[in-house]
Amino acid sequence: MAEQTIERADDYRVAFTRMSDGTSEELNHIIEQANEHLHGHLVNNLLGSLQGLAGPTLGYRVDRLEHSLQTATRAHRDGARIDMVVAALFHDVGDMLAPANHSELAAAILEPYLDEECTWVVRHHGVFQGYHYWDKIGLDKNTRDRYRDSPFFDAAAHFCGAWDQEAFDPSYDTLPLSFFEPMAREVFARPATGFKTD
DSSP: OOOOOOSOTTTOOOSOSSGGGOOHHHHHHHHHHHIIIIIHHHHHHHHHHHHTTOSOOTTSSSOHHHHHHHHHHHHHHTTOOHHHHHHHHHTTTTTTTOTTSHHHHHHHHHTTTSOHHHHHHHHHHHHHHHTTTGGGGTSOGGGGGGGTTSTTHHHHHHIIIIIITTOOOTTSOOOOHHHHHHHHHHHHTSOOOOOOOO
16 A cells, blocks of 8 residues: 555545554644544533433432533532532533443543542542432441542532532522533633543
């Protein structure tokens, strides 16, 4: 197969069929195109995933979208900074794809764009939320105490106590997704930090 040259980005295809055969030029082109496309669509994809939480209430009085919007609304009205409001908005975005570890998935999505505190809170919110109900289902509600030495313990306790566990009220005057969209666009317009190699 003949080596191709880059003329137009939308027409260019690499010559290799195995990554190990790729040239620096080809691989850099792919990285550039992937970054442009994937990062360019990230916010819309995340907002779409959030909207995908609408529908079944799973027995709650509100659906998962309303819960997410209500959590973010409570955070905003409590004076939380933009990173924490966006964390509140997307904290359960992993529910559909990773119901067994949704907190980890949401944190992995947010980590390159949010600060360490917000990412830590999202990653651990499932355990901290348990403080408010696990004793009623036979689990140890104090499991969160294993993180007592974390500098972010109080932030996670507040996140769940004041916003997350409170956000199941169908009569609450929740702000619409359109209110939070500019915040999400601002946060995800930041350059992603760190390329994970592990």
